[in-house]
Amino acid sequence: MTLDDLRVFVAVCRAGSLSAVARELDCTQSAVSQHVKRLERETGVALLERQPRGVLPTRAGRVLESAAAEGIAGLDLALRHLRDLVDGESGTVRVATGATTVRHFMAEAVVAFRRQHPRVQLEFRTESSSRGCFDALADSDLDLAWITLGAPVRGIEQRPVRELPWVLAMRADDPLADRYRADAADLRELSGLRLIRLPPDSTSATQLEAACSELGVRFGYDTSVADWDTALLLAGLGLGRAVVPAFPGLREDGELRLVPLPALRPLAVGWAVRRWDALSPPARAFADTVVECCAKSA
Known part of the structure; x- marks a missing residue:
């Protein structure tokens, strides 16, 4: 054999x-x-x-x-990391991300990492879901995957980086826009409200449904979208309301109103790897840089 x-x-x-x-x-x-x-x-x-x-x-x-x-994936990764060790500060860091992850969570970190490690290449592979990121991580030579944390996955280690509170997004002239926040009692009053739906098979949609269920809240849905940004765009255009995570940099503007939903359990996002102790020095440095930048923007 x-x-x-x-x-x-x-x-x-x-x-x-x-x-x-x-x-x-x-x-x-x-x-x-x-x-x-x-x-x-x-x-x-x-x-x-x-x-x-x-x-x-x-x-x-x-x-x-x-x-x-x-075993082959682990061996291939180990061989590449050995080449990285021989090369010193060169090599490549391969990252799987969602459609908007780099812009919302990594922009500052990419600039900082490039300044500190100019000889290391960064490669980003876009996946449509955390499940896709897990599969890509398990089946290829990827180093890291940025995910919405969920149930344990065999052969994958997950590490939380940041918790994202939920907000109700709507157009500024919406009848609900004058609320400062919606606590548990307010949410129960809003039960049955029809929303723009996050991707039904996504971890974020599953966790939102679970968080609502804990409070006895159930929403209806009119429209489905592929990502958080699209949900916000439609909400700002007055084409519906959306419950989305408050990712870094999310702000109200003249058209968009955001009502905090502190009663809902927040969404955890972070890194997934096969083994943290097997990461190459450049991959670990990039992961740490993202963590540091996320902490600064919290």
């Missing part, structure tokens, strides 16, 4: 096709098949089930694929 055998096997499981992996690796289908057969001989079990269109991992195959993928 070799590392190449495991790499090819993981690729076949994900592609569902021996021929597709052969094309990707620029080799014959027979060569790909030999990698899998060698693993099957050594493990003593069938790892792939042939289908009319491609292949699927057997139950044993899924066990091996999961363990191999995790």
